[in-house]
Amino acid sequence: MSTLEIRNLHVSVNTENGAVEILKGVDLTIKSGETHAIMGPNGSGKSTLAYSIAGHPKYAIVEGSVTLDGADVLEMTVDERARAGLFLAMQYPVEVPGVSVSNFLRTAATALRGEAPKLRTWVAEVKEAMESLNMDPAFASRNVNEGFSGGEKKRHEIVQLELLRPKIAILDETDSGLDVDALRIVSEGVNRAKENNNLGVLLITHYTRILKYIKPDFVHVFANGHIVEEGGADLADKLEANGYADYVSK
Amino acid sequence: MSLLTTNYLTPTGREEAWRFTPLKRLRGLHDGTAEISLRSSLIVKELLPSGVSFVREELPPLATSDDIIIERIRGNSPEVAHLSISANTELEAPIHLGRLTGALDSAELSRVRISLGAHAVATVVVENTGDTILAEDLEISLAPGSSLTFITLQEFESKSVYAARHHAVIDRDAVFKSVTVTVGGDVVRILPTVEFIAPGGSAELLGVYFATAGQFFEHRMHVDHAVPKAKSRVNFKGALSGRDAHTVWIGDVLIRAVAEGTDTYELNRNLLLSDGARADSVPNLEIETGEIVGAGHASTTGRFDDEQLFYLMSRGIALEDARRLVVRGFFNEIVIEIGIEAIQERLMNRIDFELERAGA
Ligand SMILES: Nc1ncnc2c1ncn2[C@@H]1O[C@H](COP(=O)(O)OP(=O)(O)OP(=O)(O)O)[C@@H](O)[C@H]1O
Numbered sequence: 008m009s010t011l012e013i014r015n016l017h018v019s020v021n022t023e024n025g026a027v028e029i030l031k032g033v034d035l036t037i038k039s040g041e042t043h044a045i046m047g048p049n050g051s052g053k054s055t056l057a058y059s060i061a062g063h064p065k066y067a068i069v070e071g072s073v074t075l076d077g078a079d080v081l082e083m084t085v086d087e088r089a090r091a092g093l094f095l096a097m098q099y100p101v102e103v104p105g106v107s108v109s110n111f112l113r114t115a116a117t118a119l120r121g122e123a124p125k126l127r128t129w130v131a132e133v134k135e136a137m138e139s140l141n142m143d144p145a146f147a148s149r150n151v152n153e154g155f156s157g158g159e160k161k162r163h164e165i166v167q168l169e170l171l172r173p174k175i176a177i178l179d180e181t182d183s184g185l186d187v188d189a190l191r192i193v194s195e196g197v198n199r200a201k202e203n204n205n206l207g208v209l210l211i212t213h214y215t216r217i218l219k220y221i222k223p224d225f226v227h228v229f230a231n232g233h234i235v236e237e238g239g240a241d242l243a244d245k246l247e248a249n250g251y252a253d254y255v256s257k
Numbered sequence: 258m259s260l261l262t263t264n265y266l267t268p269t270g271r272e273e274a275w276r277f278t279p280l281k282r283l284r285g286l287h288d289g290t291a292e293i294s295l296r297s298s299l300i301v302k303e304l305l306p307s308g309v310s311f312v313r314e315e316l317p318p319l320a321t322s323d324d325i326i327i328e329r330i331r332g333n334s335p336e337v338a339h340l341s342i343s344a345n346t347e348l349e350a351p352i353h354l355g356r357l358t359g360a361l362d363s364a365e366l367s368r369v370r371i372s373l374g375a376h377a378v379a380t381v382v383v384e385n386t387g388d389t390i391l392a393e394d395l396e397i398s399l400a401p402g403s404s405l406t407f408i409t410l411q412e413f414e415s416k417s418v419y420a421a422r423h424h425a426v427i428d429r430d431a432v433f434k435s436v437t438v439t440v441g442g443d444v445v446r447i448l449p450t451v452e453f454i455a456p457g458g459s460a461e462l463l464g465v466y467f468a469t470a471g472q473f474f475e476h477r478m479h480v481d482h483a484v485p486k487a488k489s490r491v492n493f494k495g496a497l498s499g500r501d502a503h504t505v506w507i508g509d510v511l512i513r514a515v516a517e518g519t520d521t522y523e524l525n526r527n528l529l530l531s532d533g534a535r536a537d538s539v540p541n542l543e544i545e546t547g548e549i550v551g552a553g554h555a556s557t558t559g560r561f562d563d564e565q566l567f568y569l570m571s572r573g574i575a576l577e578d579a580r581r582l583v584v585r586g587f588f589n590e591i592v593i594e595i596g597i598e599a600i601q602e603r604l605m606n607r608i609d610f611e612l613e614r615a616g617a
């Protein structure tokens with residue numbers, strides 16, 4: 008049982024005109040097995056929240072705390088956060104030229120498990136994870152995300168989610184750019200990780216369609232750098248019907 | 258032992274061809290003050306297959322040179338170490354040439370010829386190692402339809418100086434591919450140059466270099482499209498780390514008026530792994546005819562991509578491992594072109610070692 012606690016989180020980015028505060032006091036608690044959906048307008052700070060939790064160097068923490076089972080996440084380096092059990096499926100996964108997917112996955116699994124996975128079972132494990140996400144195993148010999156289509160990049164993120172077995176995963180618009188079949192396949196992957204590892208999920212999305220597959224326990228409306236309303240799954244339907252007008256003007 | 262004759266125009270450092278080179282560290286190779294030994298260090302490392310010979314003989318130069326060091330080498334001795342692969346010989350295994358131990362208190366002036374007869378196919382690897390002061394005039398002659406993969410590994414010890422021209426003369430439909438690897442030595446200055454003498458030839462000049470504190474590595478390409486319908490590609494990648502690590506890449510490509518149908522592209526990428534290192538990169542494309550298939554160049558010098566490191570680290574990979582992956586990945590595209598597993602492995606390990614030693 009794990010708990011990710013975000014308290015009064017204020018985050019800024021450096022711009023030419025000095026630091027600009029993007030997150031303005033975020034409070035959120037995610038426990039193992041729970042699924043939290045975050046919905047909110049473009050530019051409201053959702054990815055900033057995701058990156059800040061993962062430790063992207065671009066973002067400066069101004070105030071507040073993030074803890075995982077009481078441990079101070081903000082004190083950890085990026086890799087330490089991952090080894091503590093956090094995972095971020097990125098909105099824009101990064102291409103790493105010259106580094107093969109298989110080398111990358113094995114290096115990551117070795118880092119996270121503390122020892123190199125046994126070669127024989129590992130090859131089968133990777134193959135299974137890729138096949139279950141409908142990725143041709145030939146992707147293993149391609150360079151990380153290089154030349155992948157938008158949807159292939161997203162599926163590759165979920166392959167990693169399954170292989171790396173985090174405690175808490177943040178999925179930043181993993182559903183964007185997926186065709187209808189891929190959406191179902193990716194959702195099944197996330198649900199498997201929930202079942203097998205009692206994964207806690209923070210799911211950032213613009214669309215309710217993924218919530219048909221991955222049932223949220225909580226829906227949070229994010230606007231102007233913080234959470235402005237919380238509710239159950241029905242809140243998502245309301246947002247889809249009415250948009251964010253009510254919240255943006257607040 | 259003899260001294261070099263001095264009736265040559267000694268470079269001052271103001272000449273275009275010498276403006277980056279630290280002349281003082283050339284150990285007298287450029288100005289004739291070097292003490293010349295009679296060493297002849299190039300050797301064949303295993304039995305040669307049939308159709309191949311390696312002999313020392315007197316040969317006139319294949320091509321002219323305006324490089325002062327090459328002129329001095331030619332003035333010193335008419336003898337050439339000649340690796341000859343006869344027409345229609347197709348070799349599956351690479352030929353490995355290596356070096357006998359040299360010395361740092363005197364200089365060797367070396368002339369080398371590699372010649373392929375018509376339709377011969379071969380891979381030749383030259384492993385340059387040890388402590389040495391070495392100036393080398395290496396000429397490659399490719400007869401019509403022949404194909405050579407030419408790999409040179411500059412893995413010298415840290416005080417060595419190597420100043421060389423690797424000049425390929427490419428006849429009709431011949432295919433030349435070179436991979437120039439420079440990872441060791443104090444000063445390494447190589448002129449990989451190519452001259453097409455009949456249509457239909459192609460040249461691919463690839464290279465990797467990794468300079469750490471105090472090292473100077475210069476690769477000065479010259480590709481002369483003097484005939485129609487030849488193709489050339491240049492792709493060099495370098496990494497630098499540490500105070501006063503300095504690399505120079507010059508890509509001179511000349512498309513003469515007669516060279517219609519030329520297809521050329523040259524690329525140089527540098528990865529700066531620390532402060533205090535300097536990468537000079539100068540592509541230079543001269544085009545005298547508009548009737549070409551394509552001509553282009555690109556040159557970049559940058560630091561670690563933070564997004565790449567973040568992505569890898571967000572999967573639990575520690576910073577130094579992430580850096581190693583990124584650097585290996587950066588070089589991988591060229592290294593795999595060597596096509597010899599054992600050398601690729603050794604080179605990647607050397608790159609890891611340099612990275613570790615640099616503490617980048
Ligand atoms: N370097 C920067 N300079 C100025 N503003 C920035 C900078 N980096 C981020 N921002 C701003 O921060 C805000 C939040 O961006 P963020 O990516 O977190 O939004 P988001 O909610 O994820 O949006 P979307 O739904 O479009 O993905 C945006 O308005 C963005 O322009």
Ligand SMILES: [Mg+2]
Pocket residue numbers: 053054055098179180
């Ligand atoms: Mg976003």
